[in-house]
Amino acid sequence: MKDRQEYLKYLLAQKKLTSEEEEWLLNYLNDQDISDIQKIAADDFETDITYMGKSLDRKQSEEILEKIHNRLYIPARTFSQTIWLHRLKLAIAALIIIIAGADYLGVKKGVLFVPANKEIVTTGKRKTVRLPDGSLITLEPNSKLSFPGQFNGDTRDVQLTGEAYFEVKPNHEKPFIVHTPYVIATVLGTSFNVEAYLNGIAKVVVTTGRVKVQTVNASNELQAVIINANQSVAYNITINEIEKRNVPEEAVFYRQRRSGKFSYAGVPVTKVIQEMERYYHTSVTLEGNMGGCVFYGYFQVNDDVDRALSLVALSLNASVKKKSNEKGYLITGGTCR
Template sequence: MNTKEYLKYLLNAKDWTQEEKKWMLRYLDANDLSELEAVAAEEFNTDIHAVKNILDRKLSENILDKIHQQIQTPPAVHTRVVRWYRSKIAAAALIVLIAGTVYFFKDNLNSFFNPVEMLQVAAGTRERKKVQLPDGSAVALEPGSTLEYPATFEGKERVVKLDGEAFFEVTKNPEHPFVIHTRFIHTTVLGTSFSVRAYGAQEAQVVVVTGRVKVQTAAQGKGSGEIEVTVNQSVVYNKATGQLEKREAAEEALFYERRHNGKFIYDGVAMATVVKDMERFYNTSIVLNGNVKHCIFYGSFYTSDELEKALRFVTVTLNAKVKKDSLANRYIITGGACH
């Protein structure tokens, strides 16, 4: 057998004969260790399919241990021989580890030597921003939110970082999944529309409007503890337990869809629901008093409308009145004649 095949045989053999030990020492003394590099790369190549791109460092350790264990330093040898032996073992270690590391982390190495410019967009406390990503995906940032993303997506995944709340419309690309990193959760998607809310230390939530996504906690390893959610479902991160909770979320999904489309349309909806949407969208407090609490609303308001204008649209159809309570920082709707 040739050198490469013989190396494979030795690295997989349980015990080495004295001749085999001498052969390995002669090989390590040679200037060309390319066969060992090739064998190491092939071993890693086989392993990568088995562990799905997760580096098993035990593989490289086993190869090095095999060399160390089988080749024992002869007793009563000259100090120069010991130094020679150690230097050759160190060279072999470098070859094995570099071969495996380069194979598994070639994308990371490329990113290190050719860093991609990172961009950041922040929405003020009273503004909303729309961001077009390099792959054509669209992100609608809510007030007080920050999005970080690369000027160009490279590597196997399209990764962005979010602090706050945003609505995503992801361009489909099965070869390069889209991943959103937040403090507590990571969300992976191929192509869909959904909302992510994760402000700082607050609990995190993902609500799916279309398509399907996978969510996992940031503290877990990739692929572990994943929860898959689809249309009208959500995942909430429970800080107390550190676990993800899957929930039905038809109303939540409808809210995000309306908000994203720029118009809240109601066709016979309880006023309590309308007020809840307005409180959430405008980040304010609204109180219903009197008959209006029992009314059903038919109408709409635009997301571009100021709060007072939207309130007038809602109350005028019900012949109700709205008053601002500046001290309590809230609005009070009273009266009303239900149709």
Template sequence: MNRRQEYLKYLLEKERWTIDDEEWMLSYLERGELGAFENVAREAFNEDVASYKNVRDIRLSESALKSIHQRIDMPKPSLMQSIQLHWVKYAAAACIVLLLGWGYLYMTVFYSGSQSIPVQHVTTAATERKTIELPDGSFVSLEPGTSLDYPATFTGETRKVSLKGEAFFEVAKDAKHPFVIQTKHLKTTVLGTSFNVEAYDTKLSKVVVVTGKVKVQTDEDKQTIILTPNQSVVYNNTTGELVKKEVATEAQFYQHRRIGKFNYRGVGLDKVVEDLQRYYNTTITIEGDTKECMFYGDLFAGDQLEKSLGLIATSLNATIKKDTKNSYTIVGGHCR
């Protein structure tokens, strides 16, 4: 599932839409590119989307659009806007039918003369991961127990967001408007790159760069460090110490987690187990000498942990023992 399709699915599953969500959907409808929407509908209903494509009842489409726009509190459109709306009506007709078939459509856009920019607040539950698209086209993958605040529209000289928790950022390039992530103790500035920021209410805060270059600063800009790919900086929230490290393996983990596939070609079993423990927030113990074995294979983030452990066990001729609800042991086996 591509990012646009993933974001469409996310919007349609939300109970209510924010102003930014509504503006994004209106922009999507105006473009008339309905392929991603049809894919989401196919997945949701598990039926042939071709049946929707055969809908040609323009009166139904007009009625649907009229109903939607009656729910949008906006000034009466100009003649040009009316012409544009007339064109969009037909371009988006099939999409509107799909929306109505989905069962609900929350669109209440408010246009006002106020200059204040609404702040969007996104959170994830303790076991939830979520990817969102920001107004500038950047993507943010939120880890469990994370919150992100960002403006409905980026204005001014920078694109600033606030983070509490952990997230992977893929920032759209815009040299004239640096992207800034503010956490409790660190400020990270970037022009266009991908990196992971970890800033829970714990002892340490961390930034890991996968691609590009970022600048990390402490409170009141007392310390500044420049990071390039495969480098990280760790900030001790207690002592105020800022330490730079080379972390190629850790950067690779974040990249794999983002794409949803952990690719191993001769990686030690202890490292594979470490990745699984981090991703699934669990405890895995290796009994015997198999921790020195090399593992070859792909593990998918969307799979249940037991399936991934089963693949590892098969490659080693080992067995998996479930100790508690959230604890496993790899027993026996040998290197191949």
């Protein structure tokens, strides 16, 4: 028994196992009696063995599980790592918690179930998602967000394709990292918008706090760009160019979109139309001499494009028409009041 425990400790300390060691460990995990791992966990993580035998509530179980995962975590995240071993170690940690009485993991007919990664995909409507750490993500249409059931290890990693607005729960000991096809954004606690559609362009706009942005192919920290509130970074993969800019108006746009209402007090109509074109992904043409007019009013994010444009047209005593090609709108016949 003691020799088996020592051998298990030896295997868990290795970064790579031989084929014989892999076979032995897998055979051991298939055995119903895994008291040796329980004893190792009790010793390594300073937990009383009698305490581990009791039924733990969810909060206690999560705390122990996070501690074990942190201990077993392999920091390098590249495909050249021994991926199966990393997963196996996490499975062992989860198995220990099952023995300890966690009610949100389970074993059925010898099969181990652990919290799976979650994936949110939006089509025609935006969706707000609360992550396990309390962070809020507003996912724009035609976007995909992937994240784990629990954030274990030293970082909080999510994957995004498309566009989303992030309101990250502060945690200075566990940075929040957004992985996209082109750039990686790292924060501790802030609000920012990320655009990363599969078109070769990525953009990050910070509304509060600061964010570190680097390209996926960056080889060191010196290639990272730090941006503060009201600043942006845009990266074009085709020309391999990254650009930092001051964008206070864009930051306001994202804040208003997240709040659910676009509000204007004496804003030039041309700017209002530009934001509507951006938000509704359509074209709007002002016909006549309305370019110098200003707009007082607001529209809700859930208003359809016809209603939102009619509000602007009403203030100008104008009318809204669909273009003949059905791919845009005309605002015509108006004057500044």
